[in-house]
Amino acid sequence: MNEYGYEEYQAEDIPDWGGESWGWDQMMQAADTEEDFIIPDIASAETTALVGKSVIGKSWMVSHIIACSQTGEKVFGEIEMADRDWKVAILGTDNKPHKEYGKRIRTAVPVGMTPNVRTFDLPVMDAEQKWKSLRKTLVANAFNLVVIDSYTQSVGDFNDNERVTRYFNGLELLVKAGIAVFIVAHESEKGGGGGSALGSSLFKQKVRSHISVTKQRRGNLKLFIENNASEEHHYIHLKAGVGARYTITERYTETEAEERSARASQENKARQRAAQEDKRNRETATLNDNRDKAQFVVDFYASQAKTPSKAAVARAMTEKFQGSEGTYKVALSSGQGFGAMLAWDASGRPTMKQES
The missing domain is CATH 3.40.50.300 (P-loop containing nucleotide triphosphate hydrolases)
Incomplete structure (x- = not known):
């Protein structure tokens, strides 16, 4: 054994190299053909x-x-x-x-x-x-x-x-x-x-x-x-x-696939933002509509010497805002929609609730 831990061999004991080899001309021929x-x-x-x-x-x-x-x-x-x-x-x-x-x-x-x-x-x-x-x-x-x-x-x-x-x-x-x-x-x-x-x-x-x-x-x-x-x-x-039998319908690289995925992610995020904005706009529009209707109810009651019935108020709202008289009666009686913005006193007349 030598100092590196390998067995010592005499030159005649080492077999000839058996692997293939190629000269430059062969290398170039292979590269070209x-x-x-x-x-x-x-x-x-x-x-x-x-x-x-x-x-x-x-x-x-x-x-x-x-x-x-x-x-x-x-x-x-x-x-x-x-x-x-x-x-x-x-x-x-x-x-x-x-x-x-x-x-x-x-x-x-x-x-x-x-x-x-x-x-x-x-x-x-x-x-x-x-x-x-x-x-x-x-x-x-x-x-x-x-x-x-x-x-x-x-x-x-x-x-x-x-x-x-x-x-x-x-x-x-x-x-x-x-x-x-x-x-x-x-x-x-x-x-x-x-x-x-x-x-x-x-x-x-x-x-x-x-x-x-x-x-x-x-x-x-x-x-x-x-x-x-x-x-x-x-x-x-x-x-x-x-x-x-097969035909190609689409072909693209891995980089293009990653770019597609990134674009799709961005577009999805944009759609989500737009949907959220649309939701906020709808919620704002609904809130404003309910506020207008609640204020109408308060003003209608204030204009009447005698406290009107909710049916009379609902009919007046139908003339003002269109919509269903029955729906307005439910909101007035149950506190739904614009009805949730109204506070009723002991005489049965409403005021606008203080918004938080």
């Missing part, structure tokens, strides 16, 4: 996670993207997918993924078209050899887009950080082979939605693009897209069409 996204600002050219609650439509949305890769149609009706001959491998963990994805994808491709798509049953990927075997098959058959549906079932114990790390080390074998990977993952059924996948927090750190999916009204979807190659995270609202 290798894409960050297969769908601009949405899906990474490496790993993209699509995360949401069960039965929210994640597999339908992936089917839409697969269909666009085959037909050349724009994703969500607006966004060009990277231009290449896409060969898609769907790695499914549910029963009969070939049936389910076949039913979905055919709703978004022309009748009679044979998409370049193949499904595979995916076991729990808990060993390096499984990943190497998968990589060998995918590369040998020239697949360049992989969909894993679902991560939650293929990772095994999704709470185990070491297992999650090994899983993403396996995915890295695919990425280094030039294969873009879509990962469908379930989040907890509790809470408001739009969170991360079940289990280890490492999941969100490991993927390059993270898309949180929440359901809106009438089957529409809201996406929150976070990735490390865009200047800013952003939101997309999708309208669901027939089958695996």
